[in-house]
Every structure is written in C-alpha cells, then in structure tokens.
Amino acid sequence: MAIQDARREPAPVPSIWTAQSRVRLRTLIMLRWLAIIGQVAAVLFVRYGIDLEFPVGWAMAAIAVSVALNLGLIATRRSQELAREWEAAAQLAYDAVQLAVLLALTGGLQNPFVFLFIAPVAVSATILRPSITAMLAALTFACVAVISVWRLPLPWPEGGTLELPVLYELGVAAALLVGLGFTSVYAWRVAAEEERLNIALAAVQAVLAREQTLSALGGLAAAAAHELGTPLATIHLVAKELARDAGADDPHAEDFALLVTQSERCRAILGQLSAMREQGDVMVQRAPIRALLEEVASPHEGLGAEISITIHGEGPLEIRRMPELVHALGGFVENAVGFAKSAS
8 A cells, every 4th residue: 555745846837818817807997987977077067066167178089988998898798797807907907097097188297196097007006916017007008108208288277387397297207106006006916815814714615614514424323323233233143143053054144144253343343433433632643644554454464465555755754543434444454354355
C-alpha cells in the first residue's frame, strides 16, 4: 500500500478575453445612467440656469452617445450576466474618454469637475486585475494631458474670462495623478482583502458541509450497527447450532465453521462502530497516517498476500481518525489481500 504526496500545478491565469470580472453588466449600465443624469443636469444648469455660453449642442451629443451605448447594452439582454474583463475595461475606458470630451468643451483642467476622472479608475481597481487598471489609469492621464492643451475656454459670465496660470493647471494635473494612484491602490487592496475573505469563507463552509456529511454518515453507521445487531445474533446462533450438529465427515462442516467465524467478525465490526461513535473525543483526534494504516491492516495480517506499508513524502503526515475512514480503508485492504496477484 503506497501513498504518494501529490502536488497540484497552479491553474493558468485566464486571458482578458475569456476571464470574467466581478461586476455585472447591469451595474456598469446603472452607473453610466447616474453619470448621464448628472451630466445633463450640469450642462443644462450651466447653460440655462446661470446663462453661460459654451457649445451645449456638442456636449449634449457626447451625452447622447452614452445613452445610445446603454440602450444597446440593454438590448443585448445580458445585463444580468457578469461582464468579461475586456467588456468592463472597454466600457470604463469609454467613460474616461467621454468625460474628457465634455471637459474639453468646458475649460479642460480649469473645470472643477476634472476630478471625476478618478471614478472609472477606482471602479476598475475593484473589479479588474491590476494590470488592466494600470492601463486604464495611463489612458486617463493621457486624456488629462490632451485636454490641458486642446480645450475651449472655461464658461464665464458675459464680458469676462478666467484664465488660470499654467503652474496651477500643472498642479491640478499632479493632484489628479496622485489621486488616481492613491485611489486605485486603496480600492485594489480593499477588493483583494474582500476576495481573500470570500475564499476563506467558502473554504470554511466547505469544511463544515463535509463535517456535517461525515457526522451524518457516522450516525447512520451507528444506527445500522444497532439495527443489524439482532438479526446478526440470530444468524450467529443458527450457524453455531449447524456447526455443532454437523459431523466431522459432513461436507458442509467447513462452510458452517466459516459462517460462524464471519458472523463473529461482523459482530465485532458492528460493536466497534457503536463504541467509536460514542467516543467523540477519539473521533476528532489526529493520528499519524502510518499508525492508522497499521491499525487498518492488522486484522488482515496472515490471511493471504503480504501487506507492506510505504509512505512517500517529507514530514510527519497526520490524518483525522474517523471510523468511516477506518472501515472504508479496511474494505480496500480486505479486497487487496483476497484478490491481489502482485504488489503493483
């Protein structure tokens, strides 16, 4: 009997084209609807509420593209599904570019809403792998660089203009870069911790489910041992009477003797099941695997093939000593002893 220490190869990392993100398409669509509502309200308020001149038609056209994108995504009827990484990355990249267009129409880095660039990158850090978030952050900062050069003037009351110093705009760009980095790292760390906690919780739930299954099997084994005790005692009694009545020259004498021996063995196994079920502290003890295998093999020594125990692996291997496991291994050993033709 040999036990090999198997080592599992790490699972390959799926590509961006096949991997799923941690967010549904519905969530991205809902976030874009909120952005659309806020953009429409800001554009209408600036143009008609405080009567500032800027190309409102182009601004509304940029917002209309977002509306068309959302309607197209809804029409695919996949809103309840998890978005693939490339889909989520493409949508967040679009959001950054669309925001850059709106800001270029309304003052560029002089517009106080420039810090909304942080939102797509922060969302990416929580749902996508760090490499994708880094690329999205690079795209966002490229947009910042573009609107710092190509932009329309900041809307201002008629007769006046506001031109901030270049040094101030550079400070805004630097602050935006720092904000992107800090927010991305913070969101990524929080998302990573949450994922680790979810994995640990899933592992604990799996262990608890396994323990409940084993406990139920132990209870079933004890109940079976109790219920089978009476008919087995009857079989044992009848077998003993038949063996006693059979003469020495009876051709069935050996069969009767074998029946008595096997029924006594069954009674011993059932008694062991009942006793081990009652000893709860023994069940949860950890035993060296060699000692457990020797315990399993000892009843079958000298009954047929020679039993050899070989353990491969470094360090002391231990295992929980459960009656279900002991009797399952005992069945394997019994079959091996009775039918094995060679050691391999």
